[in-house]
Amino acid sequence: xxxxxxxxxxxxxxxxxxxxxxxxKLIISFSLFILSLFSxxxxxxxxxxxxxxxxxxxxxxxxxxxxxxTFSLTFVIMIFVINLLVGYDLIxxxxxxxxxxxxxxxxxxxxxxxxxxxxxxxxxSLHLPYDLIFAFVTAVRFVPVILLDAIQIIDSQRSRGLEIxxxxxxxxxxxxxxxLIPLIVQSIIRSEELAEAMESRAYGFSKKRxxxxxxxxxxxxxxxxxxxxxxxxxxxxxxxxxxx
Amino acid sequence: METLTEIIRFINFSFSYxxxxxxxxxxxxxLIEEGDFVLLVGPSGCGKSTLLRCINGLIPHLxxxxxxxxxxxxxxxxxxxxxxxxxxKVGFVFQNPENQIFMFSVEKDIVFGLExxxxxxxxxxxxxxxxxxxxxxxHLRYKPPYELSDGQKQRVAIAGVLAMKPKxxxxxxxxxxxxxxxxxxxxxxxxxxxxxxxxxxxxxxxxIDLLTNVANRMVVMDKGEIVFNGCLKDVIENKNLNLHxxxxxxxxxxxxxxxxxxxxxxxxxxNVKEFSKEIKRRLLEID
Numbered sequence: 001x002x003x004x005x006x007x008x009x010x011x012x013x014x015x016x017x018x019x020x021x022x023x024x025k026l027i028i029s030f031s032l033f034i035l036s037l038f039s040x041x042x043x044x045x046x047x048x049x050x051x052x053x054x055x056x057x058x059x060x061x062x063x064x065x066x067x068x069x070t071f072s073l074t075f076v077i078m079i080f081v082i083n084l085l086v087g088y089d090l091i092x093x094x095x096x097x098x099x100x101x102x103x104x105x106x107x108x109x110x111x112x113x114x115x116x117x118x119x120x121x122x123x124x125s126l127h128l129p130y131d132l133i134f135a136f137v138t139a140v141r142f143v144p145v146i147l148l149d150a151i152q153i154i155d156s157q158r159s160r161g162l163e164i165x166x167x168x169x170x171x172x173x174x175x176x177x178x179x180l181i182p183l184i185v186q187s188i189i190r191s192e193e194l195a196e197a198m199e200s201r202a203y204g205f206s207k208k209r210x211x212x213x214x215x216x217x218x219x220x221x222x223x224x225x226x227x228x229x230x231x232x233x234x235x236x237x238x239x240x241x242x243x244x
Numbered sequence: 245m246e247t248l249t250e251i252i253r254f255i256n257f258s259f260s261y262x263x264x265x266x267x268x269x270x271x272x273x274x275l276i277e278e279g280d281f282v283l284l285v286g287p288s289g290c291g292k293s294t295l296l297r298c299i300n301g302l303i304p305h306l307x308x309x310x311x312x313x314x315x316x317x318x319x320x321x322x323x324x325x326x327x328x329x330x331x332x333k334v335g336f337v338f339q340n341p342e343n344q345i346f347m348f349s350v351e352k353d354i355v356f357g358l359e360x361x362x363x364x365x366x367x368x369x370x371x372x373x374x375x376x377x378x379x380x381x382x383h384l385r386y387k388p389p390y391e392l393s394d395g396q397k398q399r400v401a402i403a404g405v406l407a408m409k410p411k412x413x414x415x416x417x418x419x420x421x422x423x424x425x426x427x428x429x430x431x432x433x434x435x436x437x438x439x440x441x442x443x444x445x446x447x448x449x450x451x452i453d454l455l456t457n458v459a460n461r462m463v464v465m466d467k468g469e470i471v472f473n474g475c476l477k478d479v480i481e482n483k484n485l486n487l488h489x490x491x492x493x494x495x496x497x498x499x500x501x502x503x504x505x506x507x508x509x510x511x512x513x514x515n516v517k518e519f520s521k522e523i524k525r526r527l528l529e530i531d
Binding site: 144193195196198203208211213 | 297302305332338340342343346352355357360361389404
């Protein structure tokens with residue numbers, strides 16, 4: 001699981017891409033994702049992947065992106081071998097494997113360069129129901145808190161003599177029960193307190209909830225968005241109409 | 245003399261949680277006036293927290309149970325208003341500040357409540373800068389909650405509540421997670437809010453000595469009933485206080501002990517400084 005986290009967890013950094021409006025980042029990431037789904041030749045993937053890696057360089061997250069890809073290589077090889085075994089030819093198997101890499105790396109562009117805070121703003125600008133946004137925000141907000149809870153519970157169970165890393169695989173899974181149960185109970189209590197505090201802060205007071213934060217496109221955002229869309233159109237023209 | 249107006253009134257109030265046989269609150273009659281600073285004490289499980297939750301409407305709106313009598317806040321029965329409507333009148337600060345900060349930054353968390361009540365951008369701007377200044381947390385404005393200390397978190401929790409401009413501030417054991425020095429700082433902040441903005445404050449606190457110089461009223465509860473209620477000085481002098489599980493501050497206990505031994509003091513001294521001054525004067529007299 002950790003290889004996935006490495007490529008999806010945001011860290012505070014500064015770069016041209018980081019400073020863009022999160023909606024632009026979402027469009028860039030999503031359009032590359034869609035293009036990777038529909039591309040079908042090695043040539044197309046070379047262009048797509050070099051575009052993705054160029055973005056990785058510009059946003060200074062290339063190393064973490066590559067880390068994610070290297071960790072996912074097991075899957076890539078598995079996909080490649082299975083395709084070969086089932087009877088597809090070599091080229092097709094390579095294309096499928098490259099597609100997997102392109103999908104993972106293109107979607108990680110957005111998550112690596114946008115804070116959860118920006119994600120919140122994007123969801124607001126899409127006019128999603130606030131209940132949904134709030135659920136997302138609190139879920140992310142309480143991840144470190146619950147992680148600390150878990151560490152505390154593991155420590156206290158260990159001090160009572162629980163040996164987590166002992167026994168065969170089934171025994172080891174069972175060893176986690178005395179950690180999971182208190183953790184779940186504690187989280188339920190926490191959520192009750194959260195509900196009380198939310199009510200006391202007028203959550204759901206009026207249907208017309210105002211939003212203090214609004215996103216504004218800057219000159220830079222327009223420029224980069226235009227440039228990106230032009231490149232996408234160019235790519236589609238070259239590949240689908242001129243059959244390069 | 246300024247006229248005092250009633251802000252909270254409990255009339256023959258009883259409450260029991262559904263599923264429990266015995267009432268947690270029994271026949272409560274209590275009047276709190278605007279600008280009061282009430283210290284609420286009593287052993288654990290005596291119903292303090294339940295009493296507080298009756299003021300901001302969490303009871304009966306979030307908890308089920310048998311509700312008898314009436315609780316009136318700012319002229320209107322709590323029963324007829326929802327919790328989120330009451331939120332603009334009653335601010336509630338819970339014990340654990342961690343569970344009251346929902347957002348990724350201090351600013352966003354304070355704004356959360358203001359967006360809920362549908363204020364526009366300029367009004368939110370005004371209140372935000374006011375509350376950040378009033379609680380002296382301007383430097384924390386863009387910090388995420390996990391970078392704050394416990395004392396800072398407690399301040400942010402109050403800021404979020406105070407930005408709603410309530411008339412009443414309720415604090416349920418606000419200093420239980422704070423170290424002694426931060427706790428003292430925190431109490432003097434409460435004092436300022438009470439004196440400067442005329443905020444009515446009700447605080448549950450086990451360390452009574454923290455609040456003896458700040459609160460003007462004291463309510464003692466035991467087994468769901470109010471056993472003492474009145475001016476802080478009168479209540480704290482009572483010798484039977486420790487029978488109700490109240491942790492009497494040492495300086496008060498010492499005076500009680502000396503009185504029992506036959507010493508006579510003209511006044512009751514609430515803090516060590518004043519009392520030691522008196523003892524020093526007496527000792528010099530003997531010489």
